[in-house]
Structures are given as structure tokens and as C-alpha cells.
Amino acid sequence: AQTVTQSQPEMSVQEAETVTLSCTYDTSESDYYLFWYKQPPSRQMILVIRQEAYKQQNATENRFSVNFQKAAKSFSLKISDSQLGDAAMYFCAVTGNTPLVFGKGTRLSVIA
Amino acid sequence: NAGVTQTPKFRVLKTGQSMTLLCAQDMNHEYMYWYRQDPGMGLRLIHYSVGEGTTAKGEVPDGYNVSRLKKQNFLLGLESAAPSQTSVYFCASSYWGLAREQFFGPGTRLTVL
Numbered sequence: 487a488q489t490v491t492q493s494q495p496e497m498s499v500q501e502a503e504t505v506t507l508s509c510t511y512d513t514s515e516s517d518y519y520l521f522w523y524k525q526p527p528s529r530q531m532i533l534v535i536r537q538e539a540y541k542q543q544n545a546t547e548n549r550f551s552v553n554f555q556k557a558a559k560s561f562s563l564k565i566s567d568s569q570l571g572d573a574a575m576y577f578c579a580v581t582g583n584t585p586l587v588f589g590k591g592t593r594l595s596v597i598a
Numbered sequence: 599n600a601g602v603t604q605t606p607k608f609r610v611l612k613t614g615q616s617m618t619l620l621c622a623q624d625m626n627h628e629y630m631y632w633y634r635q636d637p638g639m640g641l642r643l644i645h646y647s648v649g650e651g652t653t654a655k656g657e658v659p660d661g662y663n664v665s666r667l668k669k670q671n672f673l674l675g676l677e678s679a680a681p682s683q684t685s686v687y688f689c690a691s692s693y694w695g696l697a698r699e700q701f702f703g704p705g706t707r708l709t710v711l
Binding site for chain 2: 490495518521528529530531532533536577581583584585586587588589590591
């Protein structure tokens with residue numbers, strides 16, 4: 487079974503600053519994938535970033551990057567130059583040969 | 599290209615009533631999923647389908663049934679609604695493979711009184 491733990495229910499960041507959201511996971515699969523999804527107040531789920539576990543290089547998408555520590559089973563999301571539009575729930579998720587498993591989410595507030 | 603759509607967007611039911619949620623996708627995706635989202639619980643998988651005519655149970659399947667008669671549609675049924683099924687329901691779809699990016703619908707807020 488796969489599990490995902492997001493230990494920070496809520497986080498806040500000043501506009502233009504950097505924030506890191508934590509995620510740890512557990513899986514018995516050797517080949518798996520990790521995701522961060524964003525859910526703004528509109529409720530729409532949006533993919534932020536995806537990481538293949540076999541790749542050592544950390545994924546980046548513009549202001550979003552991850553710190554993937556495979557041995558520690560850690561997959562944190564860093565948001566640089568935070569913007570008001572980044573305010574949302576963020577979900578970490580893992581999948582391999584079984585369906586996607588989500589963490590409980592971190593609510594990010596951005597302070598102007 | 600509408601992506602993933604869900605019908606209805608809101609619904610209020612009385613305990614014991616039945617209803618069907620409809621999910622449609624126009625991206626020719628093989629895989630489709632139904633999730634429920636409850637406060638503080640993240641998204642939990644109810645059922646999923648890896649192709650037309652197939653269904654499989656997820657983490658929380660009890661009290662729900664699904665059907666995938668057409669590739670583009672995935673129906674979620676509640677035969678006898680209970681207050682514990684009050685939730686926001688999301689449908690998603692993806693190309694072949696469980697590791698592919700999932701595209702989500704806008705959600706359906708269901709309240710069971």
C-alpha cells in the first residue's frame with residue numbers, strides 16, 4: 487500500500503518570498519511517480535509538477551521546483567517569488583502500478 | 599475541447615434517495631476515475647476504469663456503483679444515499695497508464711440530508 491503524509495495543514499508566505507511545502511511518502515514499488523496538484527478556491531484540480539522516481543534530477547516548472555530525496559522518501563515543493571494566485575490547497579500524490587494516492591493537503595495563504 | 603465535465607454541479611438528496619453522477623471527457627482518454635473529497639481527508643479514490651466496459655474498486659467503494667458503457671463517459675451511482683456520502687465528488691481521466699497526469703472535472707457538491 488502507498489501512503490502520503492503532508493505534515494503541514496496550513497502554511498503562509500509573504501508575496502514575492504519563497505515557501506517550501508513538505509511531503510513524505512511510502513511505497514513498495516520500485517518504479518513510481520510523484521505529483522503536486524494545486525486546488526485554488528475555484529475547486530479545480532491543476533497539475534503543478536511531476537517527478538519520475540527513476541530520475542535523479544529534480545523537476546522544475548517556472549517558479550515551482552521539487553526537492554526529491556528518494557532514500558528519505560521525501561518530495562517537497564518549493565514555490566519561489568510567491569504570488570497572490572498561488573494561494574490554494576496543495577496536494578502531494580504518488581502512483582506506480584496502483585492508482586494515485588493523495589495526501590491530505592496543505593493550505594497555502596499568500597500575504598500581500 | 600471541453601476537457602472533463604461533470605453533471606450536475608450541485609445536488610441535495612434525502613437519505614435513501616438514489617442518483618447518478620455523470621462524467622464525460624472528450625480527450626479520448628482510456629482511464630477514468632471517481633474521487634470524493636472531504637474536509638481534512640484529501641482525495642480518496644472510489645472506483646476507476648481502465649477502459650470501456652471495465653471497472654475496479656478504489657479505496658472507498660462501499661455504497662457506490664459505476665459503469666463505463668462508453669469510452670467517454672463514466673457514471674457514478676448512489677443507490678441509497680446516506681449522510682456519510684455528503685462530499686464533493688471529482689471525476690478525472692488520463693491516457694493509458696496509472697502514472698499519467700490526470701485531468702480533473704470541476705466537481706459535484708452533494709449534500710445528503
